[in-house]
Amino acid sequence: MEHISTFGIYVADTTQHLMDINHLKPALKMLKGSSSALKNKMPASLVYRSSVLFNISNNFAQLMNRESNVEGSLQYLEDAIEIANDPRVLNRTELPLAETYLNLSNALSFLGRYKESL
Numbered sequence: 001m002e003h004i005s006t007f008g009i010y011v012a013d014t015t016q017h018l019m020d021i022n023h024l025k026p027a028l029k030m031l032k033g034s035s036s037a038l039k040n041k042m043p044a045s046l047v048y049r050s051s052v053l054f055n056i057s058n059n060f061a062q063l064m065n066r067e068s069n070v071e072g073s074l075q076y077l078e079d080a081i082e083i084a085n086d087p088r089v090l091n092r093t094e095l096p097l098a099e100t101y102l103n104l105s106n107a108l109s110f111l112g113r114y115k116e117s118l
Helices: 002-020 024-041 044-050 052-066 070-084 097-110
Strands: none
Touching (some): 052 097
8 A cells, every 4th residue: 555655645746746837738647647547457445545546636626727627626626525535545534625625615616606615
């Protein structure tokens, strides 16, 4: 599991750097490839225990925001919360869920969905 966690940190750091320098297409390609590899090539029990999919979904959401795609961001934030609530995730209490819920609320508010945002 340590290797998956290290991989997740690498993906998060690298995609963040790519977004910071406005290289959005390579960041998107890296996130898609990483997500696909984790979902299709690794045992789900290991992937979920490491919470790497939660982090990748949050990175996808950030990238969608950078591309002015609030609906896409909203979907990835909802995915991240769903992943965090999966019983296979062992470190749920360590995840930045408050920040994810705040980002979700902001996206809903931006879309004029105020009651859901609250």
